[in-house]
Amino acid sequence: MNVPGPVRDLAAELAREEAGLPAYVYDLAGLDEHVAGIRRALPPGLELYYAVKANPDPAVLRTVARHADGLEVASAGEAGHAAAAVPGAALAFGGPGKSAADLAAAVRAGVRRVHVESPHELPALAAAARAAGRPVDVLFRANPPVTPEAAATGKDMLMMGAGPTAFGMDETRLEQASQQLANLDLAPVLRLRGLHAHLASGLDADAALRAGREVLDFGRRWCARHHLARPEVTLGGGMAVDYTRPGDRFGWNAYGQGLAALARSGPPGETLRIEPGRAVTAYCGWYLTRVLDVKHSYGRAFAVVAGGTHHLRTPAAKGHSQPCAVLPVDAWEHGWPRPEVSGEPVTIAGQLCTPKDVLAREVPAARLRVGDLVAFGLAGAYAWNISHHEFLMHPPPAVCYLNR
Numbered sequence: 010m011n012v013p014g015p016v017r018d019l020a021a022e023l024a025r026e027e028a029g030l031p032a033y034v035y036d037l038a039g040l041d042e043h044v045a046g047i048r049r050a051l052p053p054g055l056e057l058y059y060a061v062k063a064n065p066d067p068a069v070l071r072t073v074a075r076h077a078d079g080l081e082v083a084s085a086g087e088a089g090h091a092a093a094a095v096p097g098a099a100l101a102f103g104g105p106g107k108s109a110a111d112l113a114a115a116v117r118a119g120v121r122r123v124h125v126e127s128p129h130e131l132p133a134l135a136a137a138a139r140a141a142g143r144p145v146d147v148l149f150r151a152n153p154p155v156t157p158e159a160a161a162t163g164k165d166m167l168m169m170g171a172g173p174t175a176f177g178m179d180e181t182r183l184e185q186a187s188q189q190l191a192n193l194d195l196a197p198v199l200r201l202r203g204l205h206a207h208l209a210s211g212l213d214a215d216a217a218l219r220a221g222r223e224v225l226d227f228g229r230r231w232c233a234r235h236h237l238a239r240p241e242v243t244l245g246g247g248m249a250v251d252y253t254r255p256g257d258r259f260g261w262n263a264y265g266q267g268l269a270a271l272a273r274s275g276p277p278g279e280t281l282r283i284e285p286g287r288a289v290t291a292y293c294g295w296y297l298t299r300v301l302d303v304k305h306s307y308g309r310a311f312a313v314v315a316g317g318t319h320h321l322r323t324p325a326a327k328g329h330s331q332p333c334a335v336l337p338v339d340a341w342e343h344g345w346p347r348p349e350v351s352g353e354p355v356t357i358a359g360q361l362c363t364p365k366d367v368l369a370r371e372v373p374a375a376r377l378r379v380g381d382l383v384a385f386g387l388a389g390a391y392a393w394n395i396s397h398h399e400f401l402m403h404p405p406p407a408v409c410y411l412n413r
């Protein structure tokens with residue numbers, strides 16, 4: 010894959026330092042440009058929230074927040090973290106299994122909008138709002154009966170709805186939740202604003218639009234039936250990142266045009282919102298490391314790099330090869346021969362004692378030597394923060410920022 014000049018230069022610099030590699034590099038300038046592009050592709054008035062769990066790095070959050078309407082947090086921990094990293098950001102709190110303590114902490118941290126996953130969350134949320142002395146806006150997370158074809162792209166999907174799951178509420182549960190709101194007379198502290206849905210991840214623009222259309226049909230009918238004056242519908246995230254084609258991007262322009270058409274068909278006063286994570290930050294992150302060993306085993310070539318999937322779990326979690334490029338280092342200061350492979354596919358493994366610690370399989374490297382550097386791209390989302398850092402007690406990677 011193509012590695013931008015500034016990332017290459019930084020890799021060379023880090024390679025000269027004692028503990029410079031492995032390192033994560035976040036290209037904040039590239040991220041700024043990317044999110045600005047997403048914003049431009051979306052119709053005016055459509056709200057963009059960033060799903061913090063994709064990458065909660067504070068500098069990344071601040072960069073994204075310049076172009077976003079808010080941040081979607083999935084735990085009380087993320088709520089406190091996001092509030093500290095981006096003071097004043099609008100925070101929406103979602104996710105299954107919110108305890109009373111989680112809800113209280115999140116509301117104290119400044120959360121103003123909660124995606125309620127179950128009728129059972131309502132009394133505790135009302136208590137949290139009362140204790141904080143301010144009302145909280147509520148969206149019910151719906152698991153609406155959309156057709157499976159609406160979301161299907163086949164390739165690399167994770168389904169969170171459109172069938173029995175632990176996420177959100179089906180139609181029966183939604184009725185129960187709105188009854189409960191009315192019966193408990195929670196209107197002064199909990200203001201029902203509309204519906205939220207997040208059905209799947211790994212959707213291309215067509216699939217995201219098909220799913221969005223069905224969610225919106227359902228959401229509009231539901232909001233109208235419940236007489237919500239200025240209804241809000243959040244269509245979720247899940248925009249695809251294609252790890253096999255690192256140069257490709259989600260079709261933001263086509264998606265934005267589709268959303269604009271959907272928005273025009275809506276009732277006055279309606280707010281539409283999306284909350285992508287992966288497709289926002291995946292491209293800004295690089296995991297840089299060096300080759301420690303090169304060898305053959307039963308005729309196949311392997312390279313072992315410093316670090317591994319305890320730093321970058323993405324390829325193990327998703328079962329893919331992380332896109333990468335070799336950055337050659339010609340200097341060799343040791344008094345012994347330098348192992349290398351050339352002209353054959355190389356499997357790149359990390360330092361962990363498990364066969365699952367593979368970052369990329371059968372990489373067609375022209376030449377790979379001990380001491381060369383490898384840059385893994387698309388490492389800006391669900392990468393460092395989903396990794397099992399403590400396994401084997403290797404040192405953590407350095408974290409660097411590019412502000413070109």
Ligand SMILES: *Cc1c(COP(=O)(O)O)cnc(C)c1O
Binds near residue numbers: 062210211285
């Ligand atoms: C994870 C998540 C997102 C973001 O999903 P991506 O695939 O990263 O775009 C959005 N909304 C909810 C509720 C989520 O759980």
